[in-house]
Amino acid sequence: MDESALQNRLHRIKRRQYLILALLLIPNFILLGEVIGLWFAGVLAASLALIGFALLTINRRRNRNTVEQ
Helix, strand or coil: CCHHHHHHHHHHHHHHHHHHHHHHHHHHHHHHHHHHCHHHHHHHHHHHHHHHHHHHHHHHHHHHHHHHC
């Protein structure tokens, strides 16, 4: 396999791991909502989702800039 095929394969594995991690965290937020209240857990989950989206956007832009150079 050449290096680009291996990089694509590693990227797919990494995305799959993030998806599994996200799916494992959702039930924990439901349990957390029962303990600390649904409103506070909802605000916490929304803020973490926004932070995750911002980090994903920054990471993709950084990777796009390094590929172009």
